[in-house]
Amino acid sequence: MAEIIAAVTTSHVPSIGIAMDTGITQDPYWKPLFDGYLPAKEFVKELKPDVTIVVYNDHGLEVFLDRVPTFGIGAAEQYLSGDEGWGPRPIPPFQGDPDLSWHLIEHLVAQEFDMTMFQEMTVDHGFTVPMSVFFGGPAGEVEEWPTRVIPITVNTIQFPLPLAARCYKLGQAIRKAVDAYPKDTRVLIMGTGGMSHQLQGERSGFMQPNFDRMFLDKMVSDPMALTRIPNGVFMKEAGHEGAELIMWLVARGAMNLEVEEVYQHYHVSASLTAAGLACYRNK
Amino acid sequence: MGRAIPISVAAPPMPVWSDRFRFCANKEAFMSSSNEESGSTPSITERIEEDKRLARSLEGTYLFDGARSQKNYPLNKMCMSLTKQENREAFAADEAAYCDRFGLSEESKRLVLERDWIGMIRSGGNIYYVFKLAAIDHVSMQHVGAQQNSMTLEEFRAKLNAHRDQ
Numbered sequence A: 001m002a003e004i005i006a007a008v009t010t011s012h013v014p015s016i017g018i019a020m021d022t023g024i025t026q027d028p029y030w031k032p033l034f035d036g037y038l039p040a041k042e043f044v045k046e047l048k049p050d051v052t053i054v055v056y057n058d059h060g061l062e063v064f065l066d067r068v069p070t071f072g073i074g075a076a077e078q079y080l081s082g083d084e085g086w087g088p089r090p091i092p093p094f095q096g097d098p099d100l101s102w103h104l105i106e107h108l109v110a111q112e113f114d115m116t117m118f119q120e121m122t123v124d125h126g127f128t129v130p131m132s133v134f135f136g137g138p139a140g141e142v143e144e145w146p147t148r149v150i151p152i153t154v155n156t157i158q159f160p161l162p163l164a165a166r167c168y169k170l171g172q173a174i175r176k177a178v179d180a181y182p183k184d185t186r187v188l189i190m191g192t193g194g195m196s197h198q199l200q201g202e203r204s205g206f207m208q209p210n211f212d213r214m215f216l217d218k219m220v221s222d223p224m225a226l227t228r229i230p231n232g233v234f235m236k237e238a239g240h241e242g243a244e245l246i247m248w249l250v251a252r253g254a255m256n257l258e259v260e261e262v263y264q265h266y267h268v269s270a271s272l273t274a275a276g277l278a279c280y281r282n283k
Numbered sequence B: 001m002g003r004a005i006p007i008s009v010a011a012p013p014m015p016v017w018s019d020r021f022r023f024c025a026n027k028e029a030f031m032s033s034s035n036e037e038s039g040s041t042p043s044i045t046e047r048i049e050e051d052k053r054l055a056r057s058l059e060g061t062y063l064f065d066g067a068r069s070q071k072n073y074p075l076n077k078m079c080m081s082l083t084k085q086e087n088r089e090a091f092a093a094d095e096a097a098y099c100d101r102f103g104l105s106e107e108s109k110r111l112v113l114e115r116d117w118i119g120m121i122r123s124g125g126n127i128y129y130v131f132k133l134a135a136i137d138h139v140s141m142q143h144v145g146a147q148q149n150s151m152t153l154e155e156f157r158a159k160l161n162a163h164r165d166q
């Protein structure tokens, strides 16, 4: 039987990818962040997931404003790093798991989550940076990904965004779908995005570590409270782009109500973004 | 035939509207009162309006809703096209002509040619698409942020670093 063995969450920022790809992770600016990632790399290494479900938002690679899927899922054999405007990242291709993808699609639709299905898709920094953070070496280096992947996309760009509660329920539905998968498969779920940051407008540069710390605490102690936060409040307290935190709740929803936080790291800042990371195990 | 299949998942409650949501700097005081406690359940319309009112009240923030997304669709579409190398080359060869191909207004074209980031955002540009234009110039998000704040890069970096103390 398949099983969700753990959840991990992290911010995703293009410049973190650039730091890894250009070998400057030990520069004074980046060192505290990359040093903070080391225990998380150990955690996922020991987990040895067969498949990693990566919850992220497309930032204008596969998705333009002409058609915006609220929730999407990949069902491809392979996913390549795409060109967001500054060229693809120099990383190996990601192997998919179409069989599990189609199982998830069937079980999610049966639970009334009408996912948009992608049989061909490239992935952007929202996907690749967290993968390098958790599965890459100390400087993010990767020869071959040690896990198959399934991308799940959430619209966090075109308002209205899905509600935090809806994201949590999607996580619960993913959990049920994985539990019903007959093949022995160890599944890691990864929630990405956030934490507080704003990129647009005169308010760009806004961050709120107090809100982020509250969010990190409630991820363990009271995720239901987080599901009641309206998206306007996320924008106020975590910034217009910080509303990406709803994607952490997809990962959280796939876990038991009671979890143990194995590791947490919080760093201000990676470029304009307050960079948070956490690892959770079911209790 | 047989037993019913349970399809419902344990439902988190609907979100309360933001007037009733309180976040205090002291994280212990974080509160989000539930609908039951407050006695009345806001209608869907009330919740949507309240959420938008809050998001629109944030100074220096341009809620990217449907109206804004429609406002300068050609600018975002032109920026999106820059995810292809051949388009980046065509843009570099003649920026104004390239903008014309996407039907940008004269004003939007000026904002692009002058790399007026805050002007593009105000006119309906979305930061993720507009940033593809910045990447062409090898300009970082910190530069874009500094310009939007009318700050030098050093001043803007100091603003970012100041959050470390919070």
Ligand SMILES: [Fe+2]
Pocket: A012, A057, A059, A126, A193, A194, A244
């Ligand atoms: Fe993002």
